Amino acid sequence: MPEEQLSDVRRVERKRIVxxxxxxxxxxVGGKVTRLEHSVLKSAYPRRPYTEGWRVPVVFTDGQIRDVDVLVSAAFPNVPPRAALVDRPAYxxxxxxxxDGILCLLNNLSEVDPDDPVSVAINILGRAVQLVEELIDGAIVDRDFKEEFLTYWFYGASDAAKDVVTLFEPVSPSRGVFQYKHDGITYVGDDVDQLATWISNRFGQKEAARCRHRAARAAFIWLKEPPCRPSTPKLGRMSWP
Structure with a gap:
């Protein structure tokens, strides 16, 4: 079969599957489903490759109706659908x-059956509803934030604060330290001498001289357990002796 005809067959088959x-x-869900227009997909998920989607209203156990989107890309059914919670709290x-509301339902090693796309899509929708129910219940919220603290801390951090090199071993106690930013990276040391020595070895004496002049006070805070979102602080005030 010529390639052009084969391509047409694949398009027809995919339309049938969709x-x-x-x-x-x-x-x-009883027919209350809205097919998402292309403009809606691009507006709601501008960085995603979705080509089709359906908005599904779901009545959850707290009595609220929340919309859940089921979304597929051009690679579907070889790539599984994703689900998103439209009516959600702040990030x-x-x-x-x-x-953008996309729910993390499958890990990167999960496999799905491309020959049974209907069951896969229904399973994704079911997983989405179950996850949201668990989030509403709240029992998993603090637990999962703590278990994946580094991931969520990184997601919530300012881009200007993500690249940090610590020159001391990060162990207790909490204490005052010094920081110096160079080429977008923040270097943190117990004192200015430690910072300047490391900077001199890495970038030369001129940069070390700038470090001694511009190093700023900071705080290294040791906690018994990681804080939970959204209580994780973005700003702090420190009293320096």
């Missing part, structure tokens, strides 16, 4: 929800 998925979702109030 329609089957849509009908299955409607059957599962990082709940774990497992990305900045």
């Amino acid at each position: 329609l089957e998925v849509e009908n299955a979702i409607k059957t599962r 990082l109030t709940w774990p497992h929800i990305e900045h």
